[in-house]
Amino acid sequence: MAELAAALAALSGGKAGGSSASPAPTPTPISPTTLAQPGWFIPPHLLRLPHCRASAFTAHECSREAASHPTDFERVYRYGLSLQELASKLAQQPADQLSLLHQAAEVYMEASQLQGGRHAAALYNWAVALTDIARLVRAQQPEEAYECLAAAASKYAQSLAANNNLGLVLQDLSSLRPAAERAAYLRHSLHKFRRAIRLRPDFDRACYNLGGAGVGGSWAAAQPLPACTVLYSHACSLQEELLASQEAAEAAAGGGGQRGGSSMGMGSPVMAAAAAAAAAAGSSGRGAAERAIQATFGHAAQYIALAYAMQPDKQVYGDSLAAVQRLLPLPYLRAGPLLAAHPDTAGGPEERWVACWFGLGLQGMAAVRPPAAYAAHGGLPAAPPPVAFQLADVADARLAADPSLPVGAAIWLGLGSQPRGVYLVAADQDDAEGWVDALLLLSHLVRAGRTAGVEAALSVRR
Structure with a gap:
């Protein structure tokens, strides 16, 4: 939670808890013993795999260099990059991939400390490694995934050069939190994507991520779309909430009929009050909610269309546009x-x-x-x-x-x-x-x- 507080404080331009700016941390020297421990070298079986042998040998050589010169930022940082490169080739071996990503995160931490915590590229790649770890552990260990994403958000915010990636991380974080907390993450995520495209109007990926696509949603698409990003996903969530509230209202209005004169039947004061409240809300409340959902889907379609206009040859943009084009006011x-x-x-x-x-x-x-x-x-x-x-x-x-x-x-x-x-x-x-x-x-x-x-x-x- 401390990492998340620091990230949100960085987003708003302040410090967590309202404290004044503190001096950069003093780098902690890395002893040769730290980098020379067995866990910091490449597992031998990876050197024998044909599809990643070259990357494994490169990482192995980088590990030897880093262990021999543990206070040389360039050598330590290069070792972290080589670990990430090797991990990217192990998609079919998630256990090895996860181990290497954890190792890369540790190496980037050491490299960042050598630069006083101010090296943008080290912070950026550290955040990427943490985000990949969260992706791998999310299904079985959601709490660890949340902590990794919170730490990644902090690193992206400190790097000052990753609005698009920070927006994606905040979007992922929102999906791991209770519904009451999601609005804050959504606002920060939208802000980061918008900042990215306004700084660089041809940034098609940030534009697509801002509108993006979700999975399902009868308002928007007859077929699922390939990515899950902010506005489209938000519209799908609003739609699901509306459907759930409608079902609850219908159950309250006509869901009695329980045998034996149960206190929760149609004659129940609780059920009668719920039915009256639903009737009072009436079609006007539902109509307003439906218009808001439709408008959000339309806003998402706008950004998808713009991303396609920037890069019409990208299949993902073309497929997404075909699915949502009818939501545009053509x-x-x-x-x-x-x-x-x-x-x-x-x-x-x-x-x-x-x-x-x-x-x-x-x-x-x-x-x-x-x-x-x-x-x-x-x-x-x-x-x-x-x-x-x-x-x-x-x-x-x-x-x-x-x-x-x-x-x-x-x-x-x-x-x-x-x-x-x-x-x-x-x-x-x-x-x-x-x-x-x-x-x-x-x-x-x-x-x-x-x-x-x-x-x-x-x-x-x-």
């Missing part, structure tokens, strides 16, 4: 209601804000005619005002905090044609974050001339 990548200043009053003292339905696609972002359901009940104008932005003109997009704007989550667009930019207002921060990501990544693809993948992702498939 021909748009993203669509929904936003507040915008009416062009006739924008920038003036009597600025008037109107709710419009916006669509974002390859041609740009514009206020468009809303779907019939929203036009009838959402108070949106059937004839939208002429508000539009070309993607090639979008230089920047970010969240904004301005008390003079309407209530909601504000988005600032930096435009080449309008240096002061323009503002839009979304209903909440999650919606605003999704618009910012879509605008930044889609405009980057357009400016880079990589529109063929976008066209394919947003084309209606027959």
Whole structure:
């Protein structure tokens, strides 16, 4: 738990428990005896296996070098890398693989101490080894897996160079914790993936991991998808919770009929109260939950489509897009209601804000005619005002905090044609974050001339 507290503190820019920054730990010298113990050498039987013999001999030589020069960071670090490389070739031998990964983690710990705990590459690879250990022991030893993932999160946070991997680790950690604790992990995971793609808009793996894919889920896909990442998995969890609550409500409303006048039959005050509460919630509560689930699946589909647009030749992206494309508001990548200043009053003292339905696609972002359901009940104008932005003109997009704007989550667009930019207002921060990501990544693809993948992702498939 101490490792996890340190990781979460690092994520928020502070220290666990609110303490002030402490000096870096003094490296602990490694004695030759430590590295020379038998457990730090390569098991002899691995040297005889044809499929990993070359890697085993390399690791063996690195172990001898590290044992002879235990205070030489480069030699010790190289030994850790060789152990990881050898472990990667032993997928069919999980016991040997696990042993080597534990050994690699110990070596990286020693290497990190030689650099005062500040060497980014050593911390990064240490975290990778811990994550692989967690994957191997997760089914039989979930508590050990949790501790390894918590330690990996701490190392990734300290390395300052692994937002994508840290996001994946936090996602794994959330699945090992009680439901009440998962929201915090989810928020941190989303933050790390978003930071990764905003620092590097062509980072297709982080984009895919942010939307990603889950397993099952009748809302989203007719077939399972190959990876398990944040938004899609979160939508599947929300769907499962909704189904469970519906079943509980149905059982409370009509699940009596027990013989012998049991106190928990239909005449029971407990059951009657539960049925009344379910009826009070009614279809409106279920409708809101279903819309939230559908929106989350749609957000996941957005990132999958963007990952495909970046790398259309990757089969995993193509397969995932085929499964979720019907969740996109085609021909748009993203669509929904936003507040915008009416062009006739924008920038003036009597600025008037109107709710419009916006669509974002390859041609740009514009206020468009809303779907019939929203036009009838959402108070949106059937004839939208002429508000539009070309993607090639979008230089920047970010969240904004301005008390003079309407209530909601504000988005600032930096435009080449309008240096002061323009503002839009979304209903909440999650919606605003999704618009910012879509605008930044889609405009980057357009400016880079990589529109063929976008066209394919947003084309209606027959």
